[in-house]
Amino acid sequence: MTDFVAGTRAVIFDLDGVIADSEPLHQLSFQRLMAELGLEGSGTLDWHRFLGTSDRHVLLTLLEGRDVGRSVDALLDRKAAIFLDLLREREPLFPQIPGLVEALATRYALAVASGSLRTAIEGVLALRDLRRYFRHAVSVQAVARGKPAPDLFLQAAALLGFEPAACVVIEDSPPGIAGAKAAGMRVIGITNTATADQLAAAHAVVRTYEQVRDLLGLPHS
Numbered sequence: 001m002t003d004f005v006a007g008t009r010a011v012i013f014d015l016d017g018v019i020a021d022s023e024p025l026h027q028l029s030f031q032r033l034m035a036e037l038g039l040e041g042s043g044t045l046d047w048h049r050f051l052g053t054s055d056r057h058v059l060l061t062l063l064e065g066r067d068v069g070r071s072v073d074a075l076l077d078r079k080a081a082i083f084l085d086l087l088r089e090r091e092p093l094f095p096q097i098p099g100l101v102e103a104l105a106t107r108y109a110l111a112v113a114s115g116s117l118r119t120a121i122e123g124v125l126a127l128r129d130l131r132r133y134f135r136h137a138v139s140v141q142a143v144a145r146g147k148p149a150p151d152l153f154l155q156a157a158a159l160l161g162f163e164p165a166a167c168v169v170i171e172d173s174p175p176g177i178a179g180a181k182a183a184g185m186r187v188i189g190i191t192n193t194a195t196a197d198q199l200a201a202a203h204a205v206v207r208t209y210e211q212v213r214d215l216l217g218l219p220h221s
Contacts, residue, residue: 005217009166015114017172052173096209113152150183
């Protein structure tokens with residue numbers, strides 16, 4: 001029995017970069033939005049600085065206080081629509097995720113805690129009917145602060161009905177790891193979008209979903 005199995009009642013997934021390889025689609029969505037606004041090249045190429053942060057933070061940073069004649073909420077809605085179109089077209093789930101989620105759901109309560117908007121979360125979880133395995137999905141819209149604050153993870157634990165110490169988080173970004181640890185949870189960092197060195201603050205760092213299975217006491221697929 002690993003340290004991640006002992007006392008664990010729930011597993012909380014990040015979405016982008018953990019369930020789906022969707023960070024490139026978020027980047028492309030913002031690039032297309034900026035192009036529509038006539039602001040091509042407004043910082044979207046330096047995307048690594050936005051990993052683990054919210055769409056609102058990204059947009060405000062890209063606009064840098066410029067008035068483009070539309071509200072932030074309207075622009076976020078437009079970005080979300082672009083993202084959903086790309087999501088349906090490309091279906092970017094990591095191949096191992098459906099089997100992993102199905103297996104984990106037989107042993108643990110599952111939730112998503114993501115800095116994405118609810119529409120994006122539900123769009124991803126609609127792929128391969130993954131939504132049925134997750135008891136709750138918490139978006140950045142449901143909390144006061146996004147990652148690296150602990151709010152998303154604490155809300156997910158509260159909805160699941162478990163203490164933070166009974167929850168394990170699977171994350172792919174330093175802000176997500178920081179938020180989960182601040183919530184008092186154990187964290188598995190997976191190197192889908194950041195290096196092992198960048199994820200070193202996690203309690204364990206893995207490169208494959210088979211290693212996640214091992215840590216959480218599941219047989220190999």
